[in-house]
Amino acid sequence: MVIYFSQRDVVIPGQLLAKGMYRLGDNVYRIGQSIYATTIGLAELRDNTVNVIPLKGCYVPHVGDLVIGLVVDVSLTSWTVDIASPYTALLQVNDAFSKPIDPLKENLRKYFDVGDYIVANVIAFDKTRDPLLSTKEPPCGKIEKGTVVEISPTKIPRLIGKRGSMISIIRKELSCQIMAGRNGRIWVYSKNPSYEEIAVKVIKKIEQEAHVAGLTDRVKEMIRRLRR
Amino acid sequence: MLVRKEVKPLRLIDEDGLRTDGRRVDELRNIKIDVGVLKNADGSCYLEIGRNKVMAAVYGPREVHPRHLALPDRAILRCRYHMVPFSVLERKSPNPTRREIELSKVIREALEPALFLEYFPRTTIDVYIEILQADGGTRTAGISAAAVALADAGIPMRDLVTAIAVGKADGHIILDLNDLEDKYGEADMPVAMMPNLGSITLLQADGEFTPEEFKEALNLAMKGIREVYAKQREALRRRYLKVREEVEGSV
Numbered sequence: 001m002v003i004y005f006s007q008r009d010v011v012i013p014g015q016l017l018a019k020g021m022y023r024l025g026d027n028v029y030r031i032g033q034s035i036y037a038t039t040i041g042l043a044e045l046r047d048n049t050v051n052v053i054p055l056k057g058c059y060v061p062h063v064g065d066l067v068i069g070l071v072v073d074v075s076l077t078s079w080t081v082d083i084a085s086p087y088t089a090l091l092q093v094n095d096a097f098s099k100p101i102d103p104l105k106e107n108l109r110k111y112f113d114v115g116d117y118i119v120a121n122v123i124a125f126d127k128t129r130d131p132l133l134s135t136k137e138p139p140c141g142k143i144e145k146g147t148v149v150e151i152s153p154t155k156i157p158r159l160i161g162k163r164g165s166m167i168s169i170i171r172k173e174l175s176c177q178i179m180a181g182r183n184g185r186i187w188v189y190s191k192n193p194s195y196e197e198i199a200v201k202v203i204k205k206i207e208q209e210a211h212v213a214g215l216t217d218r219v220k221e222m223i224r225r226l227r228r
Numbered sequence: 229m230l231v232r233k234e235v236k237p238l239r240l241i242d243e244d245g246l247r248t249d250g251r252r253v254d255e256l257r258n259i260k261i262d263v264g265v266l267k268n269a270d271g272s273c274y275l276e277i278g279r280n281k282v283m284a285a286v287y288g289p290r291e292v293h294p295r296h297l298a299l300p301d302r303a304i305l306r307c308r309y310h311m312v313p314f315s316v317l318e319r320k321s322p323n324p325t326r327r328e329i330e331l332s333k334v335i336r337e338a339l340e341p342a343l344f345l346e347y348f349p350r351t352t353i354d355v356y357i358e359i360l361q362a363d364g365g366t367r368t369a370g371i372s373a374a375a376v377a378l379a380d381a382g383i384p385m386r387d388l389v390t391a392i393a394v395g396k397a398d399g400h401i402i403l404d405l406n407d408l409e410d411k412y413g414e415a416d417m418p419v420a421m422m423p424n425l426g427s428i429t430l431l432q433a434d435g436e437f438t439p440e441e442f443k444e445a446l447n448l449a450m451k452g453i454r455e456v457y458a459k460q461r462e463a464l465r466r467r468y469l470k471v472r473e474e475v476e477g478s479v
Contacts, residue, residue: 012464013379014342014387014424027384029344036424038344038384040464055468056271056382058289060348086289086351127349128300154382212472 005043010211011052012040018050025051041154042211055211059085059153059183061131065122066140068148068181069133071112077103079112081120084150084183087130091120095134117143119179119187139179146177146189149200151207153184158210159203166206166216173223174199198226234317240397240409247409249278253402254448256392256455261373261463263380271381273463275373277456278406279363284373286381289351303348307336309370311359331367338371338391338420338430344384353383364407365393368418371430376460380467388460389429391420392452394445396435401445403452419449423457 001020005011017028018035027039028050037043041052061067061083069081069089079091093101096111112118119140125131135141151159159180160167171178176190176199186203190196202219209215237248245252257278266272269285276282292298309331313319324332335357343353355378357370368391375389395405397413410416415435421428437445 010465010468012388012461013385014422015461016424029386031425036386038386039382040379040468054382056380058270058348058382086291086348088291209471209475211468212475218475 003045008042008044008211008213010040010055011037011043013038017043017052018045023049025049027052027054053157053211054154056152057154059083061085061087061089061122061125062182063122063125065182066179067120067122067133067183068143068179068185068187069118069120069183071114071116071118074108074112074114076108079108081118081133083131083133084153084185085131087125087127089120089122089131089133091118091133091135095123095132095136098136112142117148117185117187119143119181143187146187147196147200149186149188149203151184151186151203153182155207155210156180156182156184158215159186159206161216166219169216169219170199170202170223173220173227174202195227198223201226234408236412237408240413241400241402245400247397247402247406249406251404253400254451256404256452257406259456259459261376261459263376263463263467269377269381271377271379271383273373273376273380275369275376277365277369277372277404279361280359280366280369281361282366282369282373283358283360284370284377285356285358286353286374286377286383287356288353288381289348289383290354292350292352298350298352301349302345303343303351303353305336305340305343305345305353305355307332307339307355307357307374309335309357309359309367311362311366315359315362331370334430334432335367335371335374339374339378339389341427341429342375342385342387342389342422343378344386347384353378353381362407364405364410365418367391368393368420371420372456372460376464379464387422387424388457389420390423390453390457390460391418391430392449392456393418394449394452396437396441396445401441401448403448415445417445417449419446419453421450421453423453 015037037052039054041054044051069083073080081089083089120133123134174195179187188199260276262274265274271286273284359366371391396415397409417433420430
């Protein structure tokens with residue numbers, strides 16, 4: 001039972017993290033007794049589990065995730081949606097709205113057209129088939145106003161913070177609406193356009209400094225400075 | 229750099245035991261590694277070793293085009309090793325040569341065991357290696373750069389891959405051959421390894437070694453690989469520690 005890193009150290013793939021009967025968290029693997037990191041990230045030991053918080057990486061869909069997608073194609077009965085992932089998603093008509101729509105009588109472009117951003121839930125995905133989306137439940141649907149910012153999907157947990165602490169700071173201090181998709185796209189809207197701009201800057205800063213301690217205080221300070 | 233005419237040296241190792249560029253037999257050339265140099269790539273790396281200059285870019289995992297190449301149970305790895313026309317003294321045609329096509333395959337096979345390709349079925353990971361300036365040992369420089377770029381892209385890996393060449397010149401076993409030693413020496417053996425796991429992913433050899441010489445050469449290669457690995461590791465960590473330092477410095 002030996003640990004070869006200090007808490008929240010930057011580790012690289014193949015780095016030996018620990019030896020012994022630790023449990024495996026995310027982004028680590030085991031050969032015999034030795035535990036190694038698989039991605040560049042921050043190493044952590046919590047409750048006997050060795051874990052690496054990734055600093056880079058792509059978005060892999062999970063059922064139940066809220067994502068923000070970009071409509072790239074419209075077919076007779078479905079929309080093809082880019083969800084900033086290696087897998088493009090599909091939104092079928094019967095998963096889009098609670099009211100029944102007859103695709104023979106109506107043009108689907110009336111609802112979502114190419115270039116529209118939509119908020120959606122992932123309802124099915126198993127890596128053998130492309131993910132399916134649904135826009136039935138709120139807050140899903142077409143994005144009509146505000147800005148969509150794109151950051152690395154690995155930084156989304158940091159943006160949200162512990163029990164939503166970080167995101168609620170932005171929401172309160174800048175009195176804006178904000179929704180973070182698991183795929184790294186974030187929607188912000190504020191009645192005051194300059195606050196929207198500040199929110200975008202703050203989100204970019206969080207992405208940049210996600211791995212540096214004391215981020216919450218720096219974010220607060222930054223908002224205060226920019227609001228003046 | 230001045231364009232110099234190549235002259236065949238009288239000997240590769242002089243009476244002081246120094247090589248044509250002044251190195252000792254077990255010495256590497258200077259290495260410089262920069263991570264994340266390309267904005268549009270998912271991961272990238274610029275590597276210099278002596279007069280070699282290599283740029284590696286990684287894209288992916290992403291959708292495979294053409295579609296029929298995709299595998300249902302894992303990602304595919306595609307690799308391109310390419311020398312730019314101005315990388316050598318005489319202009320090289322930009323078309324992929326027989327040599328470049330073969331090296332692309334060999335490099336792909338050197339990198340493949342390090343990746344968890346089964347994590348991303350039906351996708352592709354594309355690696356582009358451009359040799360901007362060549363002076364012997366570009367395939368090994370390319371592998372080392374590509375491994376750093378893959379790690380920078382956040383692709384799950386068992387270990388980094390590090391490569392270096394060893395060889396024989398004037399009867400001595402030498403580390404990290406330059407162009408002259410490659411051309412006029414007696415043997416050349418590029419080696420790629422996953423240094424933490426101790427497994428070799430590439431071993432080629434050109435020329436003749438006795439079994440003893442082979443062992444000595446392989447041990448020397450492992451020593452070189454440890455040194456290059458330290459540089460790779462430092463470059464990757466520096467990318468993120470730099471942000472940390474800037475922030476902590478400004479407080």
